[in-house]
Amino acid sequence: MKKIEEFKDFFADLSKKQKITYISLIVTAFILTESILFWAVTSPAMKGLFEWVNYVRTVVYLICLIGLIFPVIAGIIIFINQKKTPSKKPIKFLMILAIFSLIIPIGFYGYTISIPFQRDGDKPPQLLLLNGSGINGVPNMAVSFWTEDRTTSTINWGPTESMGTKSNELTKSHTHSYLLEDLLPNITYFYQVNNVGQIYNFTTMPNLPNTFKFMTSSDPHFGAENANRTVTDEILKQLIDPSNGYQSFFMLGDMVEYGLFDSQYKEACDTFSPVTSHIPFRPVIGNHDILLGGPTFWEDYFSPDLIEDAPRDYFHIEINGIQIFVLDLEWGTESYTKEQKTWFETELEESTDPDDWILVMSHCFYYASGYLVDGSDWWDHQEMIDTFEPIFVDNGIDMVFSGHNHIFERLENNGVNYNIVGGFGGHPDTDFEKEDDVIGQTGTGSIYYSTDMFGFLEVDIQGDDAYLAFRTPENQTVYNYTITRL
Numbered sequence: 001m002k003k004i005e006e007f008k009d010f011f012a013d014l015s016k017k018q019k020i021t022y023i024s025l026i027v028t029a030f031i032l033t034e035s036i037l038f039w040a041v042t043s044p045a046m047k048g049l050f051e052w053v054n055y056v057r058t059v060v061y062l063i064c065l066i067g068l069i070f071p072v073i074a075g076i077i078i079f080i081n082q083k084k085t086p087s088k089k090p091i092k093f094l095m096i097l098a099i100f101s102l103i104i105p106i107g108f109y110g111y112t113i114s115i116p117f118q119r120d121g122d123k124p125p126q127l128l129l130l131n132g133s134g135i136n137g138v139p140n141m142a143v144s145f146w147t148e149d150r151t152t153s154t155i156n157w158g159p160t161e162s163m164g165t166k167s168n169e170l171t172k173s174h175t176h177s178y179l180l181e182d183l184l185p186n187i188t189y190f191y192q193v194n195n196v197g198q199i200y201n202f203t204t205m206p207n208l209p210n211t212f213k214f215m216t217s218s219d220p221h222f223g224a225e226n227a228n229r230t231v232t233d234e235i236l237k238q239l240i241d242p243s244n245g246y247q248s249f250f251m252l253g254d255m256v257e258y259g260l261f262d263s264q265y266k267e268a269c270d271t272f273s274p275v276t277s278h279i280p281f282r283p284v285i286g287n288h289d290i291l292l293g294g295p296t297f298w299e300d301y302f303s304p305d306l307i308e309d310a311p312r313d314y315f316h317i318e319i320n321g322i323q324i325f326v327l328d329l330e331w332g333t334e335s336y337t338k339e340q341k342t343w344f345e346t347e348l349e350e351s352t353d354p355d356d357w358i359l360v361m362s363h364c365f366y367y368a369s370g371y372l373v374d375g376s377d378w379w380d381h382q383e384m385i386d387t388f389e390p391i392f393v394d395n396g397i398d399m400v401f402s403g404h405n406h407i408f409e410r411l412e413n414n415g416v417n418y419n420i421v422g423g424f425g426g427h428p429d430t431d432f433e434k435e436d437d438v439i440g441q442t443g444t445g446s447i448y449y450s451t452d453m454f455g456f457l458e459v460d461i462q463g464d465d466a467y468l469a470f471r472t473p474e475n476q477t478v479y480n481y482t483i484t485r486l
Contacts, residue, residue: 026098029067034064037063121148128280136185137185138185140179142306148174163190179306205248214248215238215457216249216252218423223257235455246279246458253287254286255288259292283302285302285328286330286403289330325360326361361401362400365418377441411446423454
């Protein structure tokens, strides 16, 4: 009770202005600094970083510690002054400290909010695979691009060079996406933006049950100093080479090094467009892509909102009866929401047949070989395994594809084939088997493993057989295997 009375007397001696300033600064500084911890453990863009990277946790804890200092110092000042006329020096010190600490969260939040507005020029067209399938069994597609100026744009498209179908926008926008639906199988279509410039073309897949040939790779990391752009360019050449016969491309995440820099997305879009404006593709968002303002950039460039009530970050594509599920798993289960879980399990139950080929794709791996990085084990991801393996086994998932680790690996567990294809240009992971000072572990069920190469994975499904080949950027096969459905 004595201390409470001293507390009352102390504040009674302060002027009204001092009281308001004193209390407001302490409370505001405390709330804002501590809110960073809340943001770090709840935000999809930060939760994985906080859980997986030691120095990120350290920085967040230090900021929160600064916030906790204010009540402590306030208590010390109260204790020292007690019933005496309060000294202005400790109060000024506390106020200066509070103002300084406010700069950190205010500056951080201000920068985060401003990121989506920091754009780096126009983004060229991409031809994107969309959810579901059209009435002719060919997946619907979208032409998507972004303009620095808000404009109304048009697209002409059709099965001949004269095109014939015209889509007009009614309102000005930066993001422009056009739905190409109910496409015919094995037909070359043409399209042109705003009636000027290049006429693009693409050829749809033949409507042959259980047939599909595609390429997949992951982790190009545009913007990283140690990324190999020559490799990425060479792989894209293989993708568009008609002699290889690839019908689409799935890029499994970490397109950029830092998702908060639009200049890196600009570089990626400029590099991809000459190929992916002709070969339909669908990228999967990765943990580097979502940093701070990254999701806004991603949705504007690679995730058009064209199908009513369809999720944008995870989706189900059907091609010739082959079921492809793409999940939003950047670091792991941190982004596996209740909504996504319900959607995935419902889609598997209602939209697949036991005789279907069923493929699952995500950025984060499940089983994998890897090594200790910044205090975290980058091998068999136990939370991912515990969450998804029962679903995969119970629903007859045939093949799983992921990136995240910059390796090439094939693993097999409980009848499910896992493939890691993180060789699209990002720097290869350290080979823990060759480095004495690196702690690592071979993934459970590992059959083939390599971390000293770049490349991609070719998947060719023909009836009851699926042929898979890990290839170099020059299209040389380094490992291949065949799955036959019984």
